[in-house]
Amino acid sequence: MHALACIQPYILNNDHNKHTPMYFDIEFYTEDHRAEWDRFIRRSLQGNLFNQQRFFDYHSEGRFQHRHLIFRRRGHIVAAWPGAFRDEDGLKSWTSHPGASYGGLLIREDVSLIHVHRLVHDLISVAKDEGIERLRCTPPPIFYHSRIGDTVEFTMRRAGFTYLKQDYTQAIDLRDLPLAERLLIAKYDNKTRTAIRKAVREGVTIKHNIPLKGETLDVFYDILSKNRARIGTTPTHTRDEIESLAELAPKQLEASMAYYNGEAIACILNFVCNEKVMLEFYIAHDHKAQNLRPSPLLVHDSILHAHERGFHWYDFGISTEPEDKVTWGLAAFKENFSMTGFFRNTMILDNVQTWQAPANYMPDTPKVEVDVR
Structure with missing residues (x-):
């Protein structure tokens, strides 16, 4: 049985009538989360000034329709998506973040490859429920990471994200x-x-x-x-x-x-x-x-x-x-x-509403056995 079939339905918000299978407990950011959000950003793998709420505060009120997403496991934040809804090329886009140099899926240092795959799955599922047609993000260059690695970008590529542009930074x-x-x-x-x-x-x-x-x-x-x-x-x-x-x-x-x-x-x-x-x-x-x-x-x-x-x-x-x-x-x-x-890559997924997890995106069983070769 494919691992995606093992997850349980979860309602994103009280006013959310859609039942989407999720791996993580998910909620949209509110001002009540401010201290916890900024604490997570400081401790996350790729977090930086451009993801902190104080940075978003400098934008004039109403300039962006902020919609930041929080992913939890056993009550603790394991990932965040700082973003905003906006129209882009005639599509309803959830961009991370149009008012910042860098955004993307920010994760805790210890998140495993399989859990990153689950996080990307849940992100796309929430976007689909919200009527989003495009996901877009510009992750920070790799040297911003507290530990060098490409796990998130690798997973997003496997999920169907493509490079909209690849800038050169020094x-x-x-x-x-x-x-x-x-x-x-x-x-x-x-x-x-x-x-x-x-x-x-x-x-x-x-x-x-x-x-x-x-x-x-x-x-x-x-x-x-x-x-x-x-x-x-x-x-x-x-x-x-x-x-x-x-x-x-x-x-x-x-x-x-x-x-x-x-x-x-x-x-x-x-x-x-x-x-x-x-x-x-x-x-x-x-x-x-x-x-x-x-x-x-x-x-x-x-x-x-x-x-x-x-x-x-x-x-x-x-x-x-x-x-x-x-x-x-x-x-x-x-x-x-x-x-x-x-x-400095900018990635997009344009088929959010029709997205299905690709073949072999997840392992065949929910529990992965360590394979020592």
Whole structure:
């Protein structure tokens, strides 16, 4: 007998009239779950700042139809799906999460392969009951995991998810770097070493932990927005959104600015995503001060401080654009700091309403015997 036939019906909510076979006790997130949710995110395999409720709070009220899902086993949270309902390409999509860099099915570290298969099954079943036509998620790159592994992505692929896009992100493994600054700089490309030394020689200085509010934030955002305008884009966040984020997560946003003769000429904003990863979210410089080379100095300073504080990775973000375009110059700049490339995948399942577990998706018996070969 196939293992799927052994599970018992479960009603998702009191107002839910559908009886869908489920492996786990499942409920939608409410404000009563806030502390428990954030505690689970901090302890989960892939959890990060972008999955915490304080991060979702910075979005204006009504911008997203949040529908976060909680999976329990014996009363304890074993997995979560941070998401929102929205229309996408004419389909009712449950996206994880449209207002965050990363989402996906977040699991407890000790969840086994067979239980991940059951979690994905239950996720799709709930989506089907909710009238969802598409599931979409962008999991964090593998180096965000507390333990490196591809179990969730492997299972989603087996369930029928496909890659909507595969972005290219770059990060530096801080554990491989020497602590001494002179030895750290020696790991960089020769042009980058020269640029850093030039900035220091010219008298460029750096101020850390600048307040992301008031006039200081005005200066920061002016540099950032003008820098982005030169390449025909705008910052992901408005000035007020950055201020709101800094108020909601003050220990997880760290801004620094480079100064020359008392004037701010460049800025960087790092996110402390979890215990392992610091992410460079914004870096920008005043074009008139480009010859002073403040950006390489700011990046080096951030890498040095992340390394000293025990982070494992410094994430420099993606170097790709829509339609599979590579931002070649940006990728090359990052490579000068000995950064390594990784996938940042976005996955979708478009046949939710007609989905059936594929053949051989689950073992033939509910209890799997250990096979020592």
